[in-house]
Amino acid sequence: MNHPTDLPTRRDLGADLPAVTEDQRHIGVAIPREGTRRLTEGRGQFIDDIELPRMAHVAFWRSPVAHMRITRIERSAAQALPGVIAVVTGPEIAALCKPWVATLAHLAGIKSAPQYPLAMDRATWQGEAVVAVVAETRARAEDALALLEIEWEDLPAVLDTQTALDPATPLIHPELGDNLCFERQLDTGGVDEAVARADAVIFGETYVFGRHTGVTLEPRCQIADWNPGDQKLTVHHSFQAPHMMQDLYCRQFGLQEQQVRVLCRDVGGSFGIKVHAYPDDFATVALSIMLKRPVKFVADRIESFVSDIHAREHRIDAKIVATRAGEILAFEIDDLTGIGPFSMFPRTSGIEGNQVVNLTGGPYKHKAYRARLRVVFQNKTPTCQYRGVGHPIACAVTEALVDGMAMKLGRDPIDFRQQNVIPDDAYPATGASGIKLELLSHEACLREARRLCDYDTLRAEQATLRKTGVYRGIGVAALIELTNPSAAFYGVGGARIASQDGATLRLEPSGALTVMSSVGEQGQGAEAIFAQIAADAVGVDIGRVRIVTGDTDATPYGGGTWASRGAGIGGEAVLQAGRVLRENILATAEAILQRDRQELRVFRGAVVDARSGAVLLELAELGRIAYFRSDTLPKTFTPELMVTRHYAQRDYPFIFTNGVQVSHVEVDTDTGFVRLLKHWAIEDCGRVINPMLVDEQMRGAIVQGIGGALFEECLYDTDGTLRNGNMADYLVPMAAEMPDIVVGHVQSPTRSSMLGAKGAGEAGTAGAPGAVMNAINDALAPFGVRLSSQPITPEKILRALGKI
Amino acid sequence: MKSSAFDYVRAESPQHALALLAQHGDDARILAGGQTLLASLNLRLSQPTLLIDIGGLAGWRGIALQGAVLRIGALTRHVEVEESPLVALHAPLLAQAAPHIAHRAIRNMGTVGGSLAYADPAAEWPACVLALDATLVIHGAAGERRVAAADFFQGLYTTALQEGELLAAVEMPLLQPGERHAFAELSRRHGDYAVAGLAARARWDGHTLHGLRLAFLSLGDRPLRARAAEALLQAGPLDDSRIAAADAALRAELQPFADLTHSAAAKTQMAATLMRRAVRTLCT
Amino acid sequence: MPTPNDHPTRRVHVEINGQAVVRDVECRKHLTDFLREDCGLKGSHLGCEHGVCGACTVRVDGQIVRGCLVLAAQADGCRIETVETETPSPRLKALQDAFIEHNALQCGYCTPGMLMAALDLVERRPHAGREEVRAWISGNYCRCTGYHAIVDAVCAVLAQQQAGRFSDAALLEAAK
DSSP: OOSOOOSOSOSBOGGGSOOSSTTOOSTTBOOOOGGGHHHHTTOOOOGGGOOOTTOEEEEEEEOSSSSEEEEEEEOHHHHHSTTEEEEEEHHHHHTTSOOBOOOOTTSTTOOOOOBOSSOSSEEOSTTOEEEEEEESSHHHHHHHHTTOEEEEEEOOOOOOTTTTTSTTSOOSSGGGSSSEEEEEEEEOSOHHHHHHSTTEEEEEEEEEEOOEEOOOSSOOEEEEEEETTTTEEEEEEOOSOHHHHHHHHHHHHTOOGGGEEEEOOOOSOOTTGGGSOOHHHHHHHHHHHHHTSOEEEEOOHHHHHHHSOEEOOEEEEEEEEEETTSOEEEEEEEEEEEOOSSOOTTTOTTHHHHHHHHHTTTTBOOOEEEEEEEEEOOSSOOBOOOTTTTHHHHHHHHHHHHHHHHHHHTOOHHHHHHHHBOOTTSOSEEOTTSOEEOOOOHHHHHHHHHHHTTHHHHHHHHHHHHTTTOEEEEEEEEEEEEESOOTTTTGGGTOOOOSEEEEEEEEOTTSOEEEEESSOOSSSSHHHHHHHHHHHHHTOOGGGEEEEESBTTTSOOOOOSOTTOIIIIIHHHHHHHHHHHHHHHHHHHHHHHTSOGGGEEEETTEEEETTTOOEEEEHHHHHHHHHHOGGGSOTTOOOOOEEEEEEEOOSSSOEEEEEEEEEEEEEOTTTOOEEEEEEEEEEEOBSOSOHHHHHHHHHHHHHHHHIIIIIOOOOBOTTSOBSOOSTTTSOOOOGGGOOOEEEEEEOOOOSSSSSOBOOOSSHHHHHHHHHHHHHHHHHTGGGTOOOOEESOOHHHHHHHHTOO | OOOOOOEEEEOSSHHHHHHHHHHHGGGEEEESSOTTHHHHHHTTSOOOSEEEEOTTOGGGOOEEEETTEEEEETTOBHHHHHTOHHHHHHOHHHHHHGGGSSOHHHHTTOBHHHHHHHTOTTOHHHHHHHHTTOEEEEEETTEEEEEEHHHHEEETTEESOOTTEEEEEEEEEOOOTTEEEEEEEEOSSTTSOOSEEEEEEEEEOSSOEEEEEEEEESSSSSOEEOHHHHHHHTSSOOOHHHHHHHHHHHHHHOOOOOOSSOOHHHHHHHHHHHHHHHHHHHHO | OOOOOSSOEEEEEEEETTEEEEEEEETTOBHHHIIIIISOOTTSOOSOSSSSSOTTEEEETTEEEEGGGSBTTTTTTOEEEOTTOSSOOHHHHHHHHHHHHTTOOSSOSSHHHHHHHHHHHHHHOTTOOHHHHHHHGGGSOOSSSOSHHHHHHHHHHHHHHHTTTTSHHHHHHHHO
């Protein structure tokens, strides 16, 4: 096929729902992002593009082993190298920056040990930064790294989650008493009763998920710029949550909020990797304060692999109980997950496992659920939230169990799901794990998925091809995904992470509109959808809207990007501010025109007569008068053409979304290689602001999920060193192996906001591993084998088939 | 990662290059395409003090018919082999293999000689020249010498090249009437090093294979001829039982190393599959 | 300016996007660092520095290369083209437009390299189908898009080319 897949056949979904603004012409429409043109011309402003006067570069000597006691650091040769400015160790940094402990009060019992920007006397994972070398260029700093003489004593390393809690296993932090970071048990009751039923059918399996990582193409980077002249710290950061870092820099360095500014401009991919507070971040700030000049840190790829957060290392024993008649009665899981030697700051490394507990079984009606979670420390790179955060695991486990049960009962996988999902008219509902579900559309999405992928044709073709020894599989995964979090996610636990966001809209003298939002842009299109919402909310053309984000000096205070909250929370704030600004414009017009505002409307950049539509006052003229000719206005009236509104989602702990994905694969049973033929995703993220952007979030997220399902894993040697920490050996998905991905939309708006938008950024990652694993198992069904360990490699497939 | 510091000089002639090599020994590296060298320097895996750029030695570049052989100069870029009408006509195996070498941007710079001299067992050219019974033309202070491909690859990253010698060209016999070529590799992603690969060549007379060469890549410390399987496959008319016997022989003679995610057994299984499929191609 | 050092340097003459540039550069410096640090052209990006991710893809003497695997010294005397050119060719401009229209970029970090690879394909493989496009760009890592939209955008420009959009006559007409 030599032509592009059709641009979304429906580029305007706005008309499917009641309009949320007057003359709604941008919300719901697939408007391209003109704001990205500069990126196609190589004129972005990524952190490494920024040069500041006297800026220095830091490179870190990182521990080459999993666990060591540092015995000697000889730095004189490194310091003597021309161009080297400073060589700094942990205790020197610790004099400026407090240590931290990453716990949250609402994860009962979670514990971790104090962590410092640079290792103090021990390095506890391969990649932990021990010494900082600051030089005039990065190359110089690396030259100096080679001149450091560092001696250490190897310490035993904890590298196996299954023995981490054994009494014989050394303790990483003896003062903690064991290697357990967090554990949780949940039991609704009823699981054993379900198992004991005469008509009970049980299917159990153990699922293993390989540790992997985000691999943002732009590595982590920042410039810390301490200005001793005004005692102010400015940090340019490739990051998702500037206000969070502003707060942390203050608290760790004893600064006042007004002394710190964090700027996030272009971010070359984040996906959660860039929402955590890394030791490197604090070290770089400390160096700037110490050296009184800007210091830039850009992680190179090799250090990224050992210092970016990892995620998703789980081993889960699971089972599903259903009746012969096909009613799912219960799920049970026992999740063992391995993190690093510290819980990661400030969101903790307990959240991912906590979400696996919360979300397993999510789409289904069952009432009985039992779960145990143990989160254990290891001497490996610390882990934390990465796109999807527990959802990919929970969904893969749930959907594999459901497929396993369907096969045992001789049921079609889609039919079986239709029988057991929470019905579309049963909301609000509470899931077995206690999650509160406002409004989902599992039934509609299953129907639409079946239609979109032409399921019956795929099944017929599968049967025909099997006779010729060609093994294709169709895998279905129903998913739920939390979005628009309330303060229940972090705030209640004591974290100073905002669950509310704000938008300031200002009408400019020329009639242009400036939108300042506390939610930033990392490529997902936040700025574009804010422009669409603002244009409709106020009544101007989108071409006149300018967005400002990522500056703690210039925007309202807010949480930033994570947990798929940008559209739903940031967008609602824009909508509310826009509505009020529209009213204020009308009030100003009333004062100027001396006509009742009830007779006036704002329409496409002008104030018009509400009845006839005649243009009465261009907004540019209104702006001119309001800003420059206050002498012509009634003395009792002051125009307020700049409006700020905030929004927090407070109706539910989370606003869940749902979707269904279908994966079509072909397995070469002689080589174990899997070909991804095609992928479909039906998604319901509530009101869609821009269908093209949602499609692209889905596609990118799906491919990221496929990465974990088939390709990506951090592979460790027996001594705890990473064997594949480079782009050749760590396999990220590239274009040739990825399928075309068709996206369909269902819109069930949330009533927790006027906009009705839920989040869309992570659902793709949540469902893809489950869909692909189910597809592979479906393909191999004639052989009576199943794969349950991700990434699913040719090796694993050949072993399962008994070919090796 | 930034490489450590080194000096850079452009060799004006092969003699110049050799003289510099002799002068600097282990502190110098030859820079041809640089696609392997520069990556390892960026990773600080080696730290030479001098790079000798031989990329300008025009006499070592180019593809030409020379009597009964197709001569490919060592500095010929992979992309030139990929797009050469002479290669397509006289050594189609190379044209089949070329698209598997990394990606276009790498193929535009990387050289045939660089790949052969580096002798990565997972690379495409070493297996191809082995399958084609090519001759490697080596240039040293004492002049030129020729080494058969079968004798050139001696171990992991080890060839017949001695210190102070450079690879100048590789000469391939021309495609004969009835001769077929088949190249296939299994890699997790397009352009990755192969998990297992096979460069195969034979003459097919309608019922029997002749002059069969099965050269595997990524199955050992060097490209490997599967001689036992070759012998069985061409010992008589080809049928299912002959192929089955060759399959068994192949599995017995291969002793691959495991890699990061594939066991030796998996590689052997893949190699056997590649062989069956190659045989089908050679007979069609 | 960094402290002068004793590392070997070389004077390099290049033409970048049509402009002659002369610089003294450390011999060890690769082309991408040279463009970014010595020429102030930040459009080429580094994602791995070991030749795998493709973010550094630029054109040297008309051929795409990995900027991190070419020394600035090697490029002495060469013609270098990046997406920062102020005079994009019609095909490059069409690709930039198509990328925006299809949302074939999100964060934009892979985009300069991806565009150079795509331009090379459009020029050299006018009959490429989706699979060949995927194979051609398989050396350019994108984490954001999942590649589908990029393939759409490239195929759209190939279709435009098939329809004669870049013929001499069409370009003359467009220039009027």
